[in-house]
Amino acid sequence: MMHLRSVLQSYGFVFFFVVVRYAHGDLSYSVQEELKRGSVIGNIAKDLGLEVGRLSARKARVDMEENDRQYIGINLRSGDLVVAERIDREEHCGEKPSCVLKFELLLENPLELHRLSLQVQDVNDNAPIFPKDVVKLEITESAAKGARYRINAAQDADIGKNSVESYILEQNPHFVFSIQTTSAGSRYGELVLDQELDREEQQELKLLLTAVDGGSPQRSGTVVIHVIVLDANDNAPVFTEAVYTATLPENSPMKTAVITVRASDADEGVNGEVTYEFSRISDKLQKLFSLDDKTGEISVSGDIDYEEGRKYEVFVEAKDGYGLSSDAKVIIDITDVNDNAPVIHLKSLTNPIPENVSPGTEVGIINVQDRDSESNRQVRCSIQQGAPFKLVPSIKNYYSLVTTGQLDRELVSDYNITITATDEGSPPLSSSKSVQLSVADINDNPPVFEDQSYSAYVSENNKPGSTLCSVTARDPDWRQNGTVIYSVLPGEVNGAPVSSYVSVNGDTGVIHAVRSFDYEQLRSFKVQVMARDNGSPPLSSNVTVSVFVSDVNDNSPQILYPAPEGNSFMTELVLKAAHGGSLVSKVIAVDADSGQNAWLSYEIVKSTDPGLFTIGVHSGEIRTQRDISESDSMKQNLIVAVKDNGQPSLSATCSMYLLISDNLAEVPELKDISYDEKNSKLTSYLIIALVSVSTFFLTFIIIILGVRFCRRRKPRLLFDGAVAIPSAYLPPNYADVDGTGTLRSAYNYDAYLTTGSRTSDFKFVTSYNDNTLPADQTLRKSPSDFADVFGDCDGSPEVGTLNMIDFPVTKMLGTLSDALALLN
Numbered sequence: 001m002m003h004l005r006s007v008l009q010s011y012g013f014v015f016f017f018v019v020v021r022y023a024h025g026d027l028s029y030s031v032q033e034e035l036k037r038g039s040v041i042g043n044i045a046k047d048l049g050l051e052v053g054r055l056s057a058r059k060a061r062v063d064m065e066e067n068d069r070q071y072i073g074i075n076l077r078s079g080d081l082v083v084a085e086r087i088d089r090e091e092h093c094g095e096k097p098s099c100v101l102k103f104e105l106l107l108e109n110p111l112e113l114h115r116l117s118l119q120v121q122d123v124n125d126n127a128p129i130f131p132k133d134v135v136k137l138e139i140t141e142s143a144a145k146g147a148r149y150r151i152n153a154a155q156d157a158d159i160g161k162n163s164v165e166s167y168i169l170e171q172n173p174h175f176v177f178s179i180q181t182t183s184a185g186s187r188y189g190e191l192v193l194d195q196e197l198d199r200e201e202q203q204e205l206k207l208l209l210t211a212v213d214g215g216s217p218q219r220s221g222t223v224v225i226h227v228i229v230l231d232a233n234d235n236a237p238v239f240t241e242a243v244y245t246a247t248l249p250e251n252s253p254m255k256t257a258v259i260t261v262r263a264s265d266a267d268e269g270v271n272g273e274v275t276y277e278f279s280r281i282s283d284k285l286q287k288l289f290s291l292d293d294k295t296g297e298i299s300v301s302g303d304i305d306y307e308e309g310r311k312y313e314v315f316v317e318a319k320d321g322y323g324l325s326s327d328a329k330v331i332i333d334i335t336d337v338n339d340n341a342p343v344i345h346l347k348s349l350t351n352p353i354p355e356n357v358s359p360g361t362e363v364g365i366i367n368v369q370d371r372d373s374e375s376n377r378q379v380r381c382s383i384q385q386g387a388p389f390k391l392v393p394s395i396k397n398y399y400s401l402v403t404t405g406q407l408d409r410e411l412v413s414d415y416n417i418t419i420t421a422t423d424e425g426s427p428p429l430s431s432s433k434s435v436q437l438s439v440a441d442i443n444d445n446p447p448v449f450e451d452q453s454y455s456a457y458v459s460e461n462n463k464p465g466s467t468l469c470s471v472t473a474r475d476p477d478w479r480q481n482g483t484v485i486y487s488v489l490p491g492e493v494n495g496a497p498v499s500s501y502v503s504v505n506g507d508t509g510v511i512h513a514v515r516s517f518d519y520e521q522l523r524s525f526k527v528q529v530m531a532r533d534n535g536s537p538p539l540s541s542n543v544t545v546s547v548f549v550s551d552v553n554d555n556s557p558q559i560l561y562p563a564p565e566g567n568s569f570m571t572e573l574v575l576k577a578a579h580g581g582s583l584v585s586k587v588i589a590v591d592a593d594s595g596q597n598a599w600l601s602y603e604i605v606k607s608t609d610p611g612l613f614t615i616g617v618h619s620g621e622i623r624t625q626r627d628i629s630e631s632d633s634m635k636q637n638l639i640v641a642v643k644d645n646g647q648p649s650l651s652a653t654c655s656m657y658l659l660i661s662d663n664l665a666e667v668p669e670l671k672d673i674s675y676d677e678k679n680s681k682l683t684s685y686l687i688i689a690l691v692s693v694s695t696f697f698l699t700f701i702i703i704i705l706g707v708r709f710c711r712r713r714k715p716r717l718l719f720d721g722a723v724a725i726p727s728a729y730l731p732p733n734y735a736d737v738d739g740t741g742t743l744r745s746a747y748n749y750d751a752y753l754t755t756g757s758r759t760s761d762f763k764f765v766t767s768y769n770d771n772t773l774p775a776d777q778t779l780r781k782s783p784s785d786f787a788d789v790f791g792d793c794d795g796s797p798e799v800g801t802l803n804m805i806d807f808p809v810t811k812m813l814g815t816l817s818d819a820l821a822l823l824n
C-alpha cells in the first residue's frame, strides 16, 4: 500500500500501480505471465473493503474489456483474484514494454463497476529465433578482409532482458560476427571476413551462430550459416615440371610428337581451363615446332636439322581462362643423323701438269668436310684406281693429290680423277668429285720418220720443181713441240751443193727437184733430210732419201763405125773369094742411154744387092749371105739403120761402102772422098780445155812460187795436197756410173786411156757423140787409120772425153800431153 501511495505521489502513474480501494476507484494488479491457473493475483474483497461473503451475493464478476475471454476470475469464497486462463504477455502486448490488460469488476446489488487493470509482467518464456534455420552465403574466395555479409537478427518474443542479448559465432578462422544497429534503431548482424577464404582449400563452411537472450534461465536460438566459397581465378596454372627436356632426332617427320607439357590449375571452370602457347620462341623455332594449345603437345612442324641447331629452348606458357599464367622451359636436344654427305673442296690444283714432273709431286690440295658430328663426320677419302695419282692425308681434313708415276702426255693427256669421300655413319654417305687434269706438253719426242729411208724415182729430163717424193715425220708432242719442219741437210752431190739438186717443202715434206736431172750424168744420189720440231730446244731426226734417176730415151744411137752417112768415106774391102757367111764388117754403134733405151738393133734398110749381105740384128756384124760371084757389082753400098729399143725408139743410119776386090788399088775414086765439115767441136773443146788447164796450171805455179818465195820455211807445201779441178773446166762428159743398166757391158764401153800405167788416176770415160770422132781434117786420119790406132774395129771404141775427178797436180802434165798427142 505504502508503495502505491508513494508511486502516486511521486509520479502521477497512480493509475497503473495503485490499487483503488475506496469508492469506485480503479484496482490495479500486477501479475506474471504464464502463471498457472488458479494462481492468486490479489484479493479483491480486501481491496474493495467488502466482506467476502457479500461477494457472491453481489455476484461479483470480472470481465475483460472488449474480450470474451476470462483470463482471470474471482474466488468468491475467498475474494481472491485468480488466474483463470494462461496469460501470454506476448500474445497481448507483443513487444510493448508494458503490458496492461483492462478488466471491469462488476458488483450487483447495487451495481458497482470498478476498473481493474492487470499489469502482466514478462517472463522469459521465449527463446531467440532466427528467421531461417540455415543461412546460405556465397562468398567469392577473392573477397577481401573486412567484407561484411548481413545476417538477419534473431527474434525473441520476450522483451527487455529476456529478448536477444548477444550472439555467439562458432569458432572459425575466417569470420567474426558483429551486431549493428541501424539509424532506425533496429539491429542486425554482420558476418565479417577476418581472413581470406581459399576455395581450393575449403570449398564451404558451416558456421553455427547462436543467439542468446538475457533471461534466466537463458534461452538461445541457432542458425547455421552455410558459406559457399565461390571460386576466384586466384591460381595460375602450374607446370608439372619447371624444365622439360626432350631429345629429337634430326629430320624427324612432320607431326612427330616431341614432348607434352602439362600444367594444372587449381581453379575450377573457366578459371581452371588451361591453354598453352609458346611464350618465348624465335621466329625460326616458330617454324620448326608447333604446340597444341589444348593438349600441350609439342610436335615437329618444320625441317629439323642438327646442323642448323643442336639444342633449342622454348618457353611454354600455360594460361587459364582469365589470364593467369605461368611458364616452363622446354629444352629440345636434337640428335645427329648421318644426313650430310661429305663435301669435297678442291683447294688448289696445278693444271695442267707438265709431263716431266717427277713422281711424288703434289699437284692439288683437297679439303673434305662433313657437317654431321661424331663418327658421322669421320671421312675417308679415296681415289679411283688406274690413274697415276694418289691421295696423301695431310693436316686434318686436307689431302694432297700426288703423282705416283711418270706422266706422258703423248700416252694420256687428260685424266678424270674421281675422288670419293665416305663418312663413317651408318649407313655411310659418300660423295665424289671429278677432277679433270690435263698434262702439259714437254718437247720430249723427236720427230720420227715414217720410213727408215725413202727412195724417189724420177725420170731424167724432169722439169725443175717437179715432185720427187714426200717424207713424213710424226711428232706426237703438242703444238709447236710437235710441229715438224723439214729441211735438206747440207751436203754435196757431184761436188755441187745438194740444195742445187733438191729442195724440201718445210711444211709438207714434199721433195722437189731443183733442176732437171740427166741420167747420163747422175743416176742416183742421196740426200739427208732432217725433220725438226719447233720446240725449244728443238729435237730432230734425219733420214736418207735416195733419189734414183731413171733413164729416158733421149739419146739416139751413135754410130761409131762407120762414120754417119755423108761424113764417111770408109770403105770395106770384101775379098772376092769370100764365102757365104763370112764376116765382112761391123757396124758399131752406142747409145748413151741405158737399158732398153740403149739396146740397139741393126737393120739394113737399103742395099745395092739386097740378097748379098745380111746384118746381125744385135751384133751389127755384116756378113755375106752367099758366096761372092763374078757378076756381083764391085761397089756395094749398104745403108744400115741402128735403132734403140726405147719408147719411142730413136735411130741413126749410116752408109757402108763395100768394095769387092782383092786389091785396094782397083778403086781409085775412093781417094776423092772428102769431108766438108771442118769444125770439130771436140777439137775446139780440147783446145779450150788445154789452154785453160795450162793457164790455170801456170797461175797455180806462179802462186805457189810466190807463196814459197814469201815463206821459204815451207817449201814442200806446194805439192803436198791434191787439188781438185772443177769439172766445169773440162769438156762435157758422162759420168761413169757403175752397176746400173743391164746391157751396159755390151754396149757401153768404158776405156781407160792411159799413157802411162793403168794405175794412173786419170780416168777417161768413154763417150760418144757426133763430134767425138769426126773424120775431121784436123785429125788428118781416115777412119780406118783411126781404127788402127786403137786396134780392131771389133775391139772397142775409143775416143773419150776427159772426165777427170781429181788428180795430183804432178800428173796433170802427163795427162795434158797425152790429150794433145791424141789430137795430133
Ligand SMILES: *[C@@H]1O[C@H](CO)[C@@H](O)[C@H](O)[C@H]1NC(C)=O
Residues within 6 Å of the ligand: 414, 415, 416, 436
Ligand atoms: C672427262 O670428263 C669429261 C666431262 O665429264 C668428259 O668430257 C671427258 O671425255 C672425260 N675424259 C676422259 C678421259 O674420260
Ligand SMILES: *[C@@H]1O[C@H](CO)[C@@H](O)[C@H](O)[C@H]1NC(C)=O
Residues within 6 Å of the ligand: 440, 441, 442, 443, 444, 478, 479, 480, 481, 535, 536, 537
Ligand atoms: C713445248 O715444250 C716446252 C718444254 O720442252 C714447254 O715449255 C712448252 O710449254 C711446250 N709447248 C706447248 C705448246 O706445249
Ligand SMILES: *[C@@H]1O[C@H](CO)[C@@H](O)[C@H](O)[C@H]1NC(C)=O
Residues within 6 Å of the ligand: 489, 530, 540, 541, 542
Ligand atoms: C742429223 O744430221 C745433222 C747434220 O749432220 C746432225 O747435226 C744431227 O745431229 C743429226 N741428227 C740426228 C738425230 O742424227
